[in-house]
Amino acid sequence: SQTIHQWPATLVQPVGSPLSLECTVEGTSNPNLYWYRQAAGRGLQLLFYSVGIGQISSEVPQNLSASRPQDRQFILSSKKLLLSDSGFYLCAWTGTGSEKLFFGSGTQLSVL
Amino acid sequence: AQTVTQSQPEMSVQEAETVTLSCTYDTSENNYYLFWYKQPPSRQMILVIRQEAYKQQNATENRFSVNFQKAAKSFSLKISDSQLGDTAMYFCAFIPLSSGSARQLTFGSGTQLTVLP
Numbered sequence: 234s235q236t237i238h239q240w241p242a243t244l245v246q247p248v249g250s251p252l253s254l255e256c257t258v259e260g261t262s263n264p265n266l267y268w269y270r271q272a273a274g275r276g277l278q279l280l281f282y283s284v285g286i287g288q289i290s291s292e293v294p295q296n297l298s299a300s301r302p303q304d305r306q307f308i309l310s311s312k313k314l315l316l317s318d319s320g321f322y323l324c325a326w327t328g329t330g331s332e333k334l335f336f337g338s339g340t341q342l343s344v345l
Numbered sequence: 346a347q348t349v350t351q352s353q354p355e356m357s358v359q360e361a362e363t364v365t366l367s368c369t370y371d372t373s374e375n376n377y378y379l380f381w382y383k384q385p386p387s388r389q390m391i392l393v394i395r396q397e398a399y400k401q402q403n404a405t406e407n408r409f410s411v412n413f414q415k416a417a418k419s420f421s422l423k424i425s426d427s428q429l430g431d432t433a434m435y436f437c438a439f440i441p442l443s444s445g446s447a448r449q450l451t452f453g454s455g456t457q458l459t460v461l462p
Contacts, residue, residue: 267449276436276454292449321388332378332440334450336390 235260239324239337246344252297252311254340256324259305264326266307267334268299271321283307319344347372349439351453358427359461365412366422366456368437376442379413379420380450385433393435396420427460434458 239256246252258264265284269277279292281299289299296315300308307324324337348371358364370379381393396404396413403411408428412421424431437453 277452279449279451282449323390325390332442333392333395334380334438335392339388339390341388 235326235328235335237324237326237335237337239340241340242338243341244343246314246342248316248344249313252309252314252318252342254309254322254324254342256307256309256337257305258326261305261326261328263304263329265329266301267325267327268307268309269323269325271323271339273320277323281309314344316344318342347374347439347441347451349437349451349453351435351437351456353456354454355457355459357459357461358424360427360429362427363423363425364427364458366424366435366437366458368420368422368453370418370420370437370439372418372439372441374441374443378440378442379411380438380440381409381411381420381422382436382438382452383431383433384436384455385430390436394422424458429460429462432458432460 236259267282268280270280271277281289281291283289283301286301286304297311322340325334327334350369353367377398379396383391383393394404394406394409396411403413408425410423434455434457436455438450440450
């Protein structure tokens with residue numbers, strides 16, 4: 234069966250520090266991968282998606298970037314975090330041609 | 346561009362009662378899927394129910410059912426026999442079939458449902 238792993242679960246970082254959140258999917262190949270952000274008490278905002286290795290599409294101009302170095306690995310990064318980067322980050326995947334989105338357990342990022 | 350609107354930020358219901366959560370959407374697409382996701386306090390996003398736009402029959406999953414009105418672009422979620430474990434944030438979501446391989450979902454802002462004992 235397919236599983237998605239996302240880590241860390243919580244992270245506290247000072248302003249100006251770098252960021253790296255990792256997400257991996259098991260049990261499937263060539264998944265579509267997504268990074269969403271959820272601000273406190275609000276809905277989900279799509280940040281990045283990827284349909285294949287090295288293919289990244291950005292939905293919102295921001296301080297963040299994403300990379301997909303391997304088929305089932307998706308990384309969210311920042312060189313210098315801002316206070317506004319605080320939030321709950323969710324990784325998700327779908328199979329090719331599938332409309333069902335499956336989510337990781339999320340990372341709560343607090344930038345202080 | 347698609348938009349999804351949930352006009353009820355918060356709702357409450359007594360245990361064992363029935364509650365309906367509202368969702369409307371705006372799209373020029375003819376073929377699409379609609380979803381309701383649940384986010385309990387653990388913050389794990391859980392798929393509750395799915396509706397294909399080309400199906401006239403409303404989807405049902407145990408105590409959860411939808412009222413899909415395509416012409417009105419309305420997609421409400423009915424929870425019957427509410428249980429304490431139903432307390433969660435509920436998100437309505439939309440995906441057009443024309444989005445190709447990317448399959449990008451658009452989410453509403455959510456409705457916080459509290460089931461009262």
